[in-house]
Amino acid sequence: xxxxxxxxxxxxxxxxxxxxxxxxxxxxxxxxxxxxxxxxxxxxxxxxxxxxxxxxxxxxxxxxxxxxxxxxxxxxxxxxxxxxxxxxxxxxxxxxxxxxxxxxxxxxxxxxxxxxxxxxxxxxxxxxxxxxxxxxxxxxxxxxxxxxxxxxxxxxxxxxxxxxxxxxxxxxxxxxxxxxxxxxxxxxxxxxxxxxxxxxxxxxxxxxxxxxxxxxxxxxxxxxxxxxxxxxxxxxxxxxxxxxxxxxxxxxxxxxxxxxxxxxxx
Numbered sequence: 001x002x003x004x005x006x007x008x009x010x011x012x013x014x015x016x017x018x019x020x021x022x023x024x025x026x027x028x029x030x031x032x033x034x035x036x037x038x039x040x041x042x043x044x045x046x047x048x049x050x051x052x053x054x055x056x057x058x059x060x061x062x063x064x065x066x067x068x069x070x071x072x073x074x075x076x077x078x079x080x081x082x083x084x085x086x087x088x089x090x091x092x093x094x095x096x097x098x099x100x101x102x103x104x105x106x107x108x109x110x111x112x113x114x115x116x117x118x119x120x121x122x123x124x125x126x127x128x129x130x131x132x133x134x135x136x137x138x139x140x141x142x143x144x145x146x147x148x149x150x151x152x153x154x155x156x157x158x159x160x161x162x163x164x165x166x167x168x169x170x171x172x173x174x175x176x177x178x179x180x181x182x183x184x185x186x187x188x189x190x191x192x193x194x195x196x197x198x199x200x201x202x203x204x205x206x207x208x209x210x211x212x213x214x215x216x217x218x219x220x221x222x223x224x225x226x227x228x229x230x231x232x233x234x235x236x237x238x239x240x241x242x243x244x245x246x247x248x249x250x251x252x253x254x255x256x257x258x259x260x261x262x263x264x265x266x
Contacts, residue, residue: 001030001031001040001041001042002040002041002042002043003038003039003040004018004019004029004038004039004040004041007041007045007046007049010046011046011049011050011053012053013049013053018039018049021049021052021062022039024062024063024066025066026052026062026065026066026069027041027045027048027049027052029041030042030045048069051069052065052069055068058084058088059084059088060080060084064080064084067080068080068081090144093142093144097142097144100252101213101215120208120209120210120219120220120223120224121208121209122206122207122208122223122224122227123206123207123208124204124205124206124207124263125204125205125207125260126202126203126204127200127202127203127204127205127207127260127262128202129199129200129201129202130165130166130169130187130189130199130200131165131189131190131191131192131193131196131199132169132187132188132189132190132196132197132198132199132200133153133156133157133162133187133188133190133195133196133197134153134171134185134186134187134188134197134198135149135152135153135185135186136171136183136184136185136186137149137184137185137186138181138182138183138184139181139182139184140179140180140181140182141172141178141179141182141184142179143214143247146170146184146186147247147248149184149186150168150170150186150188150243153168153186153187153188154168154188157188157190157195160195162190162192162195163190163191164188164189164190165189165190165191166188166189166242167189167242167243167244168186168187168188168242168243169186169187169188169189169200169240169241169242170184170185170186170187170240170241170242170243171184171185171186171187171200171238171239171240172184172237172238172239172240172241173185173237173238174237175237185238187200200240203236203260203262204262204263204264205240205260205261205262205263206224206227206228206233206235206260206261206263207224207258207259207260207261208220208223208224208258208259209256209257209258209259210256210257210258210259211253211254211255211256211257212252212253212255213252213253213255214247214252214255214257217241217257217259220257220259221259224259224261225261228261228263232265232266233263233264233265233266234263234264234265234266235261235262235263236261236262236263236264237262239259239260239261239262240259240260240261240262241257241258241259241260242257242258242260243255243256243257244256244257244258
């Protein structure tokens, strides 16, 4: 057997960490000398500490590590690990997005300042009825989630031998900011009634065009809602966003998004 100090050196883990792992139930000493409260560990427990350290280094919370260690079913362990892998992918997407935005800001801070003063040409238009094939879901409102959803609906249309009659339309049903569970509907216009799952009704709407990254859309919304409030209208949801080019192949600065906010006289 090893003393806690020896075990600490062998496993390259502090005695403080070992006592913490014992406290939360991750590991128990093989023997405790109650006369002096000394703790002793065995060679077999080295592998357990190695597993704990590996999972901790992978960012798995200790409470989840405990559940993984306690599970005897390989299927349940695989489920925990896959859930964490998906979490890491989302974190990677988030950090990549932040790096892109930071780089853009560092390279052209003067552009950022100018964009705050951007002028948007807001106009009232009569929008005609449109046949669409669509899917509505509550998802986290990020391009990483929305773009694949658009792609899946497009693939459905193509697999049925159809073609799209226009660029995709994103409907947002939330009247307040709700990024983690946004109520969204992805729509592709179609000419063939057999392909349609519904239709976008005709509306009178305040509209404007935004050119640039999606993370700048709030300025366009600020302009359009200010125009609506000043001119005696009231916004009606869902609002629509039409993507006029493909974010997978178009530089962020060249993305063109049309915002359509249905309105009625207040």
